[in-house]
Amino acid sequence: xxxxxxxxxxxxxxxxxxxxxxxxxxxxxxxxxxxxxxxxxxxxxxxxxxxxxxxxxxxxxxxxxxxxxxxxxxxxxxxxxxxxxxxxxxxxxxxxxxxxxxxxxxxxxxxxxxxxxxxxxxxxxxxxxxxxxxxxxxxxxxxxxxxxxxx
Ligand SMILES: [Cu+2]
Numbered sequence: 001x002x003x004x005x006x007x008x009x010x011x012x013x014x015x016x017x018x019x020x021x022x023x024x025x026x027x028x029x030x031x032x033x034x035x036x037x038x039x040x041x042x043x044x045x046x047x048x049x050x051x052x053x054x055x056x057x058x059x060x061x062x063x064x065x066x067x068x069x070x071x072x073x074x075x076x077x078x079x080x081x082x083x084x085x086x087x088x089x090x091x092x093x094x095x096x097x098x099x100x101x102x103x104x105x106x107x108x109x110x111x112x113x114x115x116x117x118x119x120x121x122x123x124x125x126x127x128x129x130x131x132x133x134x135x136x137x138x139x140x141x142x143x144x145x146x147x148x149x150x151x
Contacts, residue, residue, distance in 0.1 A: 039069040039121060046112050046134065047076030053139050055082075055132065058146035062124040067094070070120040074112035080134045080144070082110040087130035087148045094121040109135070124150040 045056040062068055074080050088108045096103045096110065098118040110118055132146035133139075 039067040041069045041071055043071045046072060046074040046080035046082060049075050051076055053142040053144040055144060055146045060148045062150050064124050064127055064150050067123050072110060072112060073117045074114055077114055079113050079136065081136060083135045084130050084132040084148055090126035090128060090150060091122045091124045096120050127151055
C-alpha cells in the first residue's frame, strides 16, 4: 500500500514537471511577458514623406540591460534599410514583428518598403557607440546615417 502511494506520488511530481515545462514552452509561463510590458518604446522614421534621406531621429541612446521596442516606419516613397550590425551584435533581439509575422532570433538589418512599419524588441547588452546607416547605394552618402549609443 505504501509503495503504491510512493509510486503514485512520484508519478504525480513528474507529470507536474512535464506540465510546467510544456506551459513554459508554449509561452504561458514566460518571464519575457513581464519584461515586454515594461519595454520602452522608441520611434524612428526611415526617411520622410518629402523624400529626405535621413533617419528621424538619427541619434539613439539606450541603457544596457533594459528592454526596448523600436517602432520603425517608412513614410517615404522609396525603400530603406535600418542597418547597424555592430549594434545588433551588441544587443539581444527578443523578436521582430512586421505585418502578421513575428521573427525570433538574431537580426542585423531591417528592410522597410514604402509605407511599411515594423517593431524590433531588443535588450542592448554591450556599452559602446555604434554606427547606423541605410545600405541602399547613395543613401548613407546623402546623409542617411546615425549613431546608436549603449550606456
Ligand atoms: Cu535609404
